Amino acid sequence: MAVTIVLTNQKGGVGKTTTAAALTAGLVRRGKRVLAIDLDPQGNLGFSLGLDIDNSLTVYDMLRNRTPVNEVIHTTEDGYHVIPSNILLSEAEIEFQSENRVMLLRESLDQVRNDYDFIIIDTPPSLNILTLNGYAASDYLIIPMASEILSLVGLIQLQETVSEVKASVNPRLQVLGILLTKYNRRTRLAADVLEMAGAVAEQTKTALFEAKIRSGVAAAEAPAHGSDIFSYAPRSNPAKDYSMFVDEVMGRIGSGQ
Template sequence: MAKTIVLSNQKGGVGKTTTANALALIFRERGYKVLAVDLDPQGNLSFSTGADTDGTATIYEVLKEEVKPRFAIQKTGLVDIIPSNILLSSIELEFTGTQREYLLRRALEPLQQVYDYIFIDSPPALGILTVNAFTASDFVLVPMMSDIFSLQGLTQLSETVSRVKNFCNPDLQILGVFLTKHNPKTRFSREVKGALNMIAQDFSIPVLDTFIRESVALREAQSIQQSVLDYAPSCNAVQDYKTLTDELQERGL
C-alpha cells in the first residue's frame, strides 16, 4: 500500500515543486516504486520531469473519469508521473456537486498497490484541488521559504487540514514543516526559524530539523529536465534533500 504525501503551501515560490521533484527522485534512487502527481495547473512538475502535457492524458481527464489513471501515467526516465496542464484550472467551475472532494482519492485507489510512494504537487491555493490532495493523502509536507511572509499562511493551512480531517480524511497528518532557501548564518533567517517554532507549537505542527539551502543547481536541473542527482550530486541542496529524506523516513514515512 502506497504512502501518499502532498506538498502544500498556499504561498507560491516556496519550493513545493522542487521538493516533490527531489524527493521522488531520491526515493526512486533508493529502490522504491514512486509516482508523482502534478495537481498544479501550471504544470511545473510535469515540465521538470520531461512529461508531455499536450495532446495526451493528464490528471484533468483522470479526475473527469474520461481516462483510467493507469493510462495517464508517463514513464519519463526520471520518474513515473501523471502530468497536468492549464485545463486543470477549470475544475473549480466544472465540479460543484457533492463528493467532489474525493475525486483524486478515487482516482488513486487502483494505484495504491502498484507504488510505494505517491508524491502530489499541489497548487499555491487552498481551493478544491488542494482539498482533493489532502483527502487523498496520508501526510502533508509543508515547505516554507525562509521569510516572514511565508509564516502568514501556516494558520490557514492548519485550519484547512483540520476541516479535511473532520469531514473527509480523519487519518491525515501534517508530517512537518521545513525551511527552504535558508541560511542559518544570517540573523534574519534565525529570527524566522524562531518565529516558525513558536507558531508551529501553537498549532501542534512538527518543525523538521532539516532545512534546504539555496541552490541555483536545483533550478538549472529542472529547466533542462534533468535529474538534479545527476546534474549536481554534490551541491548543498541535494545533500540537504537526502538528509530530509532520511529524517522523513525516521519519522515514519
C-alpha cells in the first residue's frame, strides 16, 4: 500500500515543486516505486522530472472526466511515473461541483495504491479545491518554507485547513514536518532564521526536518535540463541536502512518526 505525501504551502516560490521532484527522484534511487502527481495548473512538476508535455491526458482528465488513472500516468525517459497537470485545472474551483468534489483524487488513486510504495503530490500555492483533494488523498504533509519568508500566520491558516480535513474526510492526515529551503548558513541571518523556524514549528506543534536545503544554482538549473538534481549535479549542496532529507522522510515514516 503506497504511503502518500503532499507538498504544501499556500505561499508561492518556497520550493514545493523542487522538493516534490527531489523526493520522487531520491525515493526511486532507493529502489522505491513512486508515482508523482502534479496538482498545480502551472504544470511544473512534470517538466522538472523531464516529461515532454504535449496534448496527452493529464490529472484534469482524471478528476474532471473520470479517465482511469492508468491512462493518465506517463513514464519519462528516466523512468519516472508522473501524472502531469495542465492549465485547464485552473478552472477546477468552478468546474468541480459534485458533492464529493474533495474526494476525486483519492477515489481515482484507489486503483493504483498497491502498485506503488510512495505517491508524491505537488500542489498549487493556495488552499483551494485542488489542494484539498491533495490533503484528502494523503497520509502526510510536508511543508517547505523558504528561509527568507517564514510565515507563522500562513502556517496557522494551513493548520486550520488540515484540522478541518482531519475532522471531515481524512482522519489519517499528519504533518510530517517543515523543511527549510533556500537556506544559506553563511549569512548572519541564518541563526535568526533557524531560531524563528524552530519557534514556528513549536507553536504549530510540528517538527523541523534536520536537513535544511541550501541555496544552490543547480536546484534552479536541473529542471531546465530535464534532469533531477541527483543526476544533474550530484555534488551540489542542494543534492547533498535533499539526499539527507529523503533519508529523514523514510526514517520518520518508518518509525511511525
